[in-house]
Amino acid sequence: MTTYRELLQRTKSEISEVDARGAEALDGAIWIDIREADEWQEGHLPGAIHVPRGFLESRIEGVVPDKATPIVLYCAAANRSAFAAKTLEELGYTNAHSLAGGFTDWKRNGGEIVMPRTLSPERRTRYSRHILIPEIGEEGQLKLLDSRVLLIGAGGLGSPASLYLAAAGIGRIGIVDADIVDETNLQRQVAHSLETLGTPKVDSAKRAIEALNPDVDVVTYRERLTSENVERILGDGWDLIVDGADNFPTRYLVNDASIWHDIPVVHGSIYRFEGQVTVFSPHNGPCYRCLFPEPPPAELAPSCAEGGVLGVLPGIVGSLQTNEAIKLAAGIGEPLVGRLLLFDALATEFSEVRIERNPDCPVCGDHPTITEYIDYVEFCAR
Amino acid sequence: MTTVRVPPVLRGEAGGVRELNADGATVREVMEDLTRRVPALGTRVYSDGELQPFVNVYVDGEDVRTRDGLDTPVGDTSTVILLPAMAGGR
Numbered sequence: 001m002t003t004y005r006e007l008l009q010r011t012k013s014e015i016s017e018v019d020a021r022g023a024e025a026l027d028g029a030i031w032i033d034i035r036e037a038d039e040w041q042e043g044h045l046p047g048a049i050h051v052p053r054g055f056l057e058s059r060i061e062g063v064v065p066d067k068a069t070p071i072v073l074y075c076a077a078a079n080r081s082a083f084a085a086k087t088l089e090e091l092g093y094t095n096a097h098s099l100a101g102g103f104t105d106w107k108r109n110g111g112e113i114v115m116p117r118t119l120s121p122e123r124r125t126r127y128s129r130h131i132l133i134p135e136i137g138e139e140g141q142l143k144l145l146d147s148r149v150l151l152i153g154a155g156g157l158g159s160p161a162s163l164y165l166a167a168a169g170i171g172r173i174g175i176v177d178a179d180i181v182d183e184t185n186l187q188r189q190v191a192h193s194l195e196t197l198g199t200p201k202v203d204s205a206k207r208a209i210e211a212l213n214p215d216v217d218v219v220t221y222r223e224r225l226t227s228e229n230v231e232r233i234l235g236d237g238w239d240l241i242v243d244g245a246d247n248f249p250t251r252y253l254v255n256d257a258s259i260w261h262d263i264p265v266v267h268g269s270i271y272r273f274e275g276q277v278t279v280f281s282p283h284n285g286p287c288y289r290c291l292f293p294e295p296p297p298a299e300l301a302p303s304c305a306e307g308g309v310l311g312v313l314p315g316i317v318g319s320l321q322t323n324e325a326i327k328l329a330a331g332i333g334e335p336l337v338g339r340l341l342l343f344d345a346l347a348t349e350f351s352e353v354r355i356e357r358n359p360d361c362p363v364c365g366d367h368p369t370i371t372e373y374i375d376y377v378e379f380c381a382r
Numbered sequence: 383m384t385t386v387r388v389p390p391v392l393r394g395e396a397g398g399v400r401e402l403n404a405d406g407a408t409v410r411e412v413m414e415d416l417t418r419r420v421p422a423l424g425t426r427v428y429s430d431g432e433l434q435p436f437v438n439v440y441v442d443g444e445d446v447r448t449r450d451g452l453d454t455p456v457g458d459t460s461t462v463i464l465l466p467a468m469a470g471g472r
Contacts, residue, residue, distance in 0.1 A: 155472030244471040269468040272390045292467035296436040300391045304470040353440040356448050
């Protein structure tokens with residue numbers, strides 16, 4: 001009968017054990033930390049890949065497909081890594097080594113370690129349905145938690161956007177809106193409620209977000225976006241703008257500011273049964289002025305307050321905007337850049353038209369002629 | 383016969399319909415035919431032989447400004463979308 005100690009000794013005599021200097025001399029080596037998740041979370045070697053011992057056999061070929069690649073395995077004290085090196089040898093790996101003294105000696109000798117960023121158990125539970133998706137995972141969720149998204153408008157489009165961005169764990173949500181919640185809003189602006197009637201929309205939306213997800217830091221701007229305050233508001237640092245404004249002057253202002261601040265804008269607009277969605281990525285695609293060089297005359301630009309809107313339409317369009325925002329924040333998928341998505345709720349029909357950057361665009365073109373804020377109200381009233 | 387998609391803000395000019403038919407081998411011909419059939423709509427988007435600058439015109443999903451403008455060819459089965467900007471968000 002072999003004891004553990006005897007088995008360990010025999011295994012150590014059969015595998016290659018290298019010290020830190022020898023390990024670092026292995027050109028192009030892949031370092032694998034085979035410890036348990038809780039040990040990894042307390043710090044690991046820089047550049048190491050975490051493959052817990054229990055998953056080593058099943059995962060190693062995915063991590064190191066070429067069996068001649070030098071591999072340095074480490075655990076806490078070079079015992080588990082000795083068995084791991086033996087296993088890799090049996091799997092045909094010809095250049096696997098166990099790090100003598102393991103993580104303990106590495107750290108004691110002043111070797112560099114890094115602390116991994118991981119989600120707390122509470123966050124892992126809250127965002128588990130995101131983490132399960134390979135395209136997002138824990139890394140993608142951390143990106144969402146690090147993201148800062150500015151909403152222009154807390155109305156029809158801003159309502160679903162604020163709720164779904166909050167639910168997704170966007171770390172900071174800014175909301176710009178000067179309005180007060182009134183009864184006519186409740187037909188579609190689902191972030192607000194009877195309890196918040198008569199209160200500022202930014203406060204009402206903040207309340208709804210905080211009731212849904214305390215992870216989100218909500219920054220409110222109870223003001224209308226103007227040429228006078230746009231620099232201050234954008235100066236607070238935003239990765240992304242979700243534009244749910246309700247008028248042309250604000251749309252053109254948001255556009256110009258986003259180009260100058262290099263912030264992508266997820267654009268959405270609605271009227272009656274129809275909606276438009278696109279993403280303006282400064283200098284990588286068209287901007288709002290490339291798409292619509294000038295606004296229509298006032299009689300062809302009724303607002304939802306004048307012409308009406310199907311209540312669920314902003315829910316659909318605002319959710320499509322949020323989908324784009326989450327993709328951009330997580331760095332996944334194909335953003336709606338250079339494509340204008342049109343939705344017709346009566347026909348239940350989506351169509352798409354191609355939009356291109358205009359090299360002669362006065363703001364994002366090759367030779368811009370508008371380089372500072374203009375009088376947007378006057379521009380849209382011409 | 384080409385299908386012309388009418389935007390919601392111009393449906394009043396088009397008798398409330400979402401789509402109309404018009405004939406023509408180019409955008410110019412389609413606009414002229416549209417103006418003959420539905421003058422209220424046609425003159426809103428096309429006047430003095432020019433497209434109104436606030437209306438985008440797409441032929442099969444392509445902006446005619448990035449093609450040949452009014453000379454952009456239009457096929458029998460093409461869809462022409464007339465699209466002014468909409469600002470609504472509330």
